[in-house]
Amino acid sequence: MGWLRDESGLEKCAANHVPLTPLSFLARAGDIFAGRTALIYGDGRQTYADLAARVSRLSSALAGAGVQPGEVVATLLPNVPAHVEAHFGVPAAGAVLNAINTRLDADTVTYIFDHGEAKVALVDTAFLPLAEAAIARMEGPAPRVIEVPDPVAGIAATGRYPLYEDFLASGAPAAGWIMPGDEWESIALNYTSGTTGRPKGVVYHHRGAYLSAVNATLAWPFGRFPTYLTIVPLFHCNNWCHTWAMPATGGTIVCCRDVTARAIFAAIADHGVTHMGAAPIVLNTLINAKAEDRRPLPHIVQIYTAGAPPPAATLAAIEPLGFNVTQVYGLTESYGHVTECTWPPECDTLQGTDRTARKDRTGVLMPMMERIEVQDDQDAPVPRDGKSLGEIAIRGNCVMKGYLKNPEATREAFRGGFFRSGDIAFQHPDGYIKITDRAKDIIISGGENVSSVEVEGALMHHPAVSLCAVVAKPDEKWGEVPCAFVELKEGAEASETDLIAFVRARLAGFKTPKHVVFCELPKTSTGKIQKFELRAVAKLM
């Protein structure tokens, strides 16, 4: 190990060692970018000086409300300024941010409130009924609710709880922040949207939040002074840590409460948005936007997409609109993205299917991460042959501390010194990974593995298909067979027979759906299709 023979006097001290935390980015921005716009929502603007002061107010108000360092503060908030403020203000109180998915059912929120032990909850007026229903069923002590109305969206306060702005007013704009004494201290608690069983509480540390924020900044890259549109919910891996990254770049966050094509095109045209993260379903929204909702783009807009592998047809259709889409991949357990489909300049000339095939890859390791492998059953890397399947295993500083109060699940997740993603992939000879499926989404038909993503990709090429999902349907003869659920484009028509024949012309017989159901697909708040619901339907069919 690299210790010199004589290291006397070379220990850590206040001058040369500071625990890594995204709070440092805001402290610096509040000073050197004091007058720059940090935040835009509706007609409202905050400079970095404003944001830093409001964060001070929030952290000191939380302390005033009795929140101790290490205690949990929950949110039930859309992507509004208060949610950005909470991302800094809660940690600045030494507390741990638990941003809860606003589309969860009350029962799950009850579980999260009880399990996470939130002392305070910042709740958007629109989600008060959810919070109240959840609190009513709690076993443990309820969080103290602070109501966050949203006049920009026309949502007026009920007045049933202390109001956020009054709460802020009780804090001091120049209050010091509680910086971590150890970068391993917890900064956030994010419950995975488990498809079965209770959600698990993924714990983030300050170090990982800092390095994850740097990841996108360095790789995408954000460059200097980007304008970033928050499409990815702040309760989803803390918005892939992008909100924490913005002060490092001096950039501007544009808040977006409702994810509509109209709102996105308007934000780009009015505020000069340069970057946004979005699930593939949002790309479809942009592609299928009505003419009156579209606005000319002032420049090429960079999009990171993740949450599900974007169909090739989507990638092909979005680029001509003026968006440059880069696929990234990650999980709640990895602070959001840890791979990126890094685009080498020599690929710029690729066209057509060559281009979408290249864009279609899941990608390579992001710069602040240590290692990613596709491992076989023996935990050995699979050959890089573009076909051998294995499980994605991840190692590095942007991997969670573990699951809260669940050492067993943590141990299992970290077996062998890697985080085991449960996602199935192969590796191209050049190292680029391509996800074929979530382990749980693989369909095993007649002993053959069928990638649901591959079947979905084939269906998406059909001109009438707007969105689709393929799941396993139990089958007496084959064990399982692919079953497709399809949303058609407005006004378009296609029959079950049409679609089966269409896929059959492209894929092997055992991969062809045996059933097609036309319906609106159930989705999570982040645009992921909830396949577990479809699986339940398929089972009953």
Place this chain on the structure above:
Amino acid sequence: MGWLRDESGLEKCAANHVPLTPLSFLARAGDIFAGRTALIYGDGRQTYADLAARVSRLSSALAGAGVQPGEVVATLLPNVPAHVEAHFGVPAAGAVLNAINTRLDADTVTYIFDHGEAKVALVDTAFLPLAEAAIARMEGPAPRVIEVPDPVAGIAATGRYPLYEDFLASGAPAAGWIMPGDEWESIALNYTSGTTGRPKGVVYHHRGAYLSAVNATLAWPFGRFPTYLTIVPLFHCNNWCHTWAMPATGGTIVCCRDVTARAIFAAIADHGVTHMGAAPIVLNTLINAKAEDRRPLPHIVQIYTAGAPPPAATLAAIEPLGFNVTQVYGLTESYGHVTECTWPPECDTLQGTDRTARKDRTGVLMPMMERIEVQDDQDAPVPRDGKSLGEIAIRGNCVMKGYLKNPEATREAFRGGFFRSGDIAFQHPDGYIKITDRAKDIIISGGENVSSVEVEGALMHHPAVSLCAVVAKPDEKWGEVPCAFVELKEGAEASETDLIAFVRARLAGFKTPKHVVFCELPKTSTGKIQKFELRAVAKLM
């Protein structure tokens, strides 16, 4: 502090904690950028796979030569590929890199060899006489010399020592690297070019090297796949950590042995250089280049400049040539730059002296650093009024571990929880710092502080002046008076009286030089003018 009530199972493990080290950047690049060009020198090219393999060879050859983790490996090398390889290969052996300034005198190199206890020294053939003279005078055991000839520069091996390529051949191209077990382990030892007394050995850790490499990548920013020309010597703060940064970006390092206008313009034109670091004196070289040495630039070339504050006249003259110059500031103790004259987009329209006055600032804190203050005698921040002077004090992860075997000097340097730079500055109301002088370069004339930099700036506006330095000359009446040493441009003429009158028209009487000496200025290898030599001359005059 942010510890949850129950943190059981949330400890560090192999999956979620990896010590920060720039070696990780190269490990990743050797994989995902395997086929991309990492290094160019003359007609030679290395891909990242090549570089990673040569680094493996070097590290295993060092181990084979008996170098133990924590031991020191020295270099006396210009900016050639072997020096880049040593920046990764020495730490990959768990060893500590001591890149020695090749322009030092033999006596100082003797001191460094003895003090640093180098076990092996990689020595360019041209510097063998220096190494041999230094070794001859050593008290302790001599380093084992490996000779690095340079056929590209026409420097053939003497054959008196084992040759670098043979040494590499003795190593294994797939040997594993010794990664740090603790990011506080030492990675480099850099002796400050002390102006008086013995140089001090500044110790860097892996964490600081990693974060410093990210600093420029994020701030400048390097963007993806830059082409970086190594003008700053690799023995100067490890080339401001830029060499360690390159693999993180997938960029290409172009080695430059001889810093001439011809070589720089050729590298830009032939290899598409996008970024370079350079002392102000190199900017002058470019400005004053002969027509036959110039080549058209394919794009705007980004330059970080540091080592001395660039005169406004230089900033004004370099930009029209197609270079965008950004001033940065730092010291060996801070891994190179820790402030940057960050350019807000709204300044793009500035012209003339407004523009150079803005570019002339020393800057603001870089993103991976924690805090910079300009402190008065009581260690309190001076008012941000654009005039109150104080000492620059720095805190953050890009501050050295300390001085090797000198706990007393380390303690003194870190007094009050900041690294004390010894540099004098004021702060503009918006927080931008402006260095007025190194503490030791301040001239005190009749009780008034005279900034030598200010007087130099005035002199540089004279059309005949190519370069100048102003130092204190002892004076019976005033205590000290400013004394100017001047290099005139080729063919240009100016008398002592002319220059004194010229400055007098711009500055107060007590700031005007009382003497002007025309001569070639003594410079360090990094382009810093050696004022201590000039002070000695002034004293004798």
